[in-house]
Amino acid sequence: MKLESGWLAEVQQRLSPHADERPPDSAVSLLVVHGISLPAGEFGGPYIDELFMGTLDHRQDSRFAAIRGLRVSAHALIRRDGELIQYVSFDRRAWHAGRSAYAGRRRCNDFAIGVELEGTDHTPYTKEQYQVLAELAQTLIAHYPELTAQRIVGHQHIAPVRKTDPGPAFDWSYFRQLLTR
Template identity: 35%
Template sequence: MFSIVNDRLQISGRPVPFVQAANEGGRIEPKIVVLHDTAGPDGSAVSWFRKKASKVSAHFVVARDGSITQLVECDRKAFHAGESSWRGRRWCNDFGIGIEIENPGKLTLRGDKCFAWYGAAWPESECLRLNSKAHGGEGYWLPYTAAQIKAVDSLVRAILIAYPTVIDIVGHFEISPRRKVDVGPHYPLDRTRAMLADRDEPLKDEIRQAQEILAELGYFAGGADGAIGVRTRAALRTFQEQNGLKITGEIDAATAAKLADPAAKPMPTGVRDDVTKEELKAAGSETMTGAATVKRASEVLIAAEVVKKAGENLAIAEEGKTLAERAVALTSWLLTPEGMITAGTIAVLGLIWLRADKIEWARLRDHILGKHVGR
């Protein structure tokens, strides 16, 4: 689970490697995310950004294996875009978060191999031949790895959650046309950009993962269905309260980071405070099941007794012509030995039902307090 806490990226609650870039500016308010190719030898970008003489930097570098290194905090200016313009606003370094994806960039075919500008070569069969006007026409490109695309998607998602001010995701070629050709035309930029449409909710698999962790920690959140409903929000609020977080009922950046933290505090009692009687019965509580059986039996017996005696005495009551006469007839019957026995039977069954209901509520209270869990 990716999250950004205090402007630094964490994965499953653990900070990614942070290597301070040599070139960094002042504070920024991020408006866009800019995707780049490193356009250099694999593994060279981080060391290059550490050199003052490079005069460049980026916030993140995503390696071929999907691993991520951060070099500049997200609220600081990095020098990755150069001469650029977005929606009429120049110098995108002043408001853009730069993500460098390890890739050689546009390649040149010579013989049966495709060469990068720095001399590295790949068999033509491993490269893609594409024609894109925005990327300077026809050329060859080395595919991005599935691990890279997944990592970039997760990183962008974390950025969108942490920084509501970000409103666009662009390729370097879009803000520096004719000067830059990265990211390549084969990068699924439109798919990544589509995250903007549902930025207010984490991805379903992230919600599902959060639900599973909540359940493991004792904050029952219902089924791990990937949807945030009433139970999940209640579990999140309790989790946030127990772990000293702002209580929102949402999977915000701080909550996501704490959920992924092995040191996250479990529910003190192993339960939550909004559990229902039905859920305790479904979980196999013998006390709740027994009490429910007694209550149901009492209800059946009361109903049977009422129906039986009502049938026998309804005709007597109906002989009265007025409502008062009928009431007098029924009252007279209730004062007979048979009537008193019937009323007493119903009263006893009612008391049994009330006692069983009291046992249910007492068991529910004990469960909430962590007493006799599982009984």
């Protein structure tokens, strides 16, 4: 993968309005892996994209009432088939982590990159997703000097009381094996 000015070349790019500038002295030093499906447990629809773009109509599905008005984004989404979509420049702050802390530092959005995998805590992620995530992580590690393989965590690790994703279905061992290739 090629990274230019915070954007991946040759992937679909969508400019989410749910992002802003990182605070000064907030170098990228953490990669947070998330899991998402909308509606919960359903894959392949337009709703994740609509959520990140701020266009999700909560009236389309009664299960969307709980996220009505939510302003959230990730830097990137990896769909079940391995398609990679980028919503926010990696140099900017995406709104993915919420209340969070890592290694004694709060507000992980300030220094983290958030990557969503289309999935659920209990549905195995696909080989394509792991391969794309590993390649993306290698690219990001090569570009951001403070980001290392040891500083890749799940959402559940930075917000353990609130979040469980990517969940027990995410195979950290397999991912780390791909990362070292």
